Amino acid sequence: MAVERTLSILKPDATRRNLTGQINARFETAGLRIVAQKRLWLSRAQAEAFYAVHAQRPFYNDLCAFMSSGPVVVQVLEGEDAVTRNRDIMGATNPANATPGTIRKDFAESIEANSAHGSDSAENAATEIAFFFSTIEIVG
């Protein structure tokens, strides 16, 4: 396995409930390093651009409204097999289906307000990291 980077977002439901430290502790305990991080309030247009791949999905409008409803924390996580490892730490999209001990099982409010985003492939991770960060902002 190779050292990879993946894009993570702590969603507005997580910042609203002051959960960012608890969630970051999950990443670090599992061996992922936070090599870049910033707190942003996405505009509606920025949320739409980030989730453009989902533009045809029925939940797209609600998702973009939610993601621009409050602050987010965007971050780059680095480690062995980081893309898959982060998806495992997050758990299933729907918290009802997530494994106990995962972020979404323990913290998510709903399938939409599910506390965290993580890239789903190394290729998408590269695109998503570049959406938010320049190379000099990522310090491994």
Ligand code: ADP
């Ligand atoms: P994941 O975030 O697990 O990769 P998707 O990429 O399929 O999941 O969806 C992106 C985000 O859209 C989800 O994290 C969730 O916030 C929202 N979402 C997904 N499916 C639904 C749904 N059926 N209803 C409402 N929101 C959804």
Ligand code: MG
């Ligand atoms: Mg996804």
